[in-house]
Amino acid sequence: MSSEAQSPTPPRADAPLAGLRVLDLGQGVAGPYAAQLLADAGAEVVKVEPPRGDWARTLGNKDGATGLGSTFVAVNRNKRSLCLDLTKPEAREVVHRLVDRSDVVVESFRPGVMDRLGLGYDVLSQKDPRLIYCSVTGFGATGPMAGAPASDSMMQAYGGLMSIVGEPGGAPMRVGTVVSDMLAGANAFSGVLLALLRRDRQGVGTRVEVSLLDSLLAFQSTGIVDMLVSGTVPQAPGNRHPLIGASGVARGSDGWFTIGVFDHYWQPFVEILDADALREERFATGVDRLAHQAELWKVLDEVFPTRPVAEWIDALRAAGIVCGPIQDYEALLRDPQVVHAGSVRRLEGGLPAVDTPFRLDGVGAARFGDAPTVGEQTREVLAEEAGVDGSEIERYLSEGIAFEPSSSR
Structure with a gap:
């Protein structure tokens, strides 16, 4: 079974981030999307998942052939999956070994979780002062709401977005897609790129902090500034523009x-x-x-x-x-402009994908490797990246320190 595990096709040698190593400890949408954008640009990304897998694997419709959920597929292409039980010391030691070989760590746990695991920024940056450590949270690392759980629907409500969506005088309404997570993921990607530029110029690592709340505030800058200028709290305008009559x-x-x-x-x-x-x-x-x-x-x-x-x-x-x-989405995907741009692609295994929102010299993603099954490359990553020998890998698997798929796709 392990011999059938598939790894993403290596990126082109001239891909912008070719040679960059990223450790993706994120789950859900925001952190994984940031790591996917890095992978799309050529970075080598190892995704660390718990035994049950990233919880986003259960979101959306499932592909009949692979069993992968659509949400997971949308934000996890071009990655290798390593499945570890981080409650066990030896699993955490594997992560430390991987960090030693990584340029960037991306995580999206609540504040304090990574510190309790001994994998927080303070610990890891002492080992490597050039490490770029990106944390994506709901509300930020500090403050009265820092430890509260967050989801996109809740953040659309808390972050003011639902107050300006819907019919005048009607009930608040959420935007019909994942807004705050995708914004935060894109912002985290931008933050990591800025940190890489800083490291190249100054030789130092950076702690990059992005929150869903800050991402929503920035997204609504025009409306917030307009309210502060006018003193009038905006209300849901329905389909009418609040600033342009016609x-x-x-x-x-x-x-x-x-x-x-x-x-x-x-x-x-x-x-x-x-x-x-x-x-x-x-x-x-x-x-x-x-x-x-x-x-x-x-x-x-x-x-x-x-x-x-x-x-x-x-x-x-x-x-x-x-x-x-x-x-609607069906008409959108048939639209001549979308077809011309090649914005909707197919991964190597045939599942659909949306290309990156940026093009460099006319090229978006540097590759379109499949999203992995849980622990699909566990053996490979343990051996090649963490330096674990064959007998130890077998022990890790038998003792529940590491996991591999029960069946191959």
């Missing part, structure tokens, strides 16, 4: 689309719609249109249903006005 969701004769009419495009917009009411003084300026937004949309809701969505989009785009169809 911006929102419109309904054509055969479906829905969205528009965003900036002030300097107002006159072309009026000419295209050719509705006398839009020429009235109450809609003359951007401030006027925002003040009379409900009245403005009453007019627009009468005009837009007179023509199909495609006709409106063609006419508005020809004038330079921001607009577009409202697409």
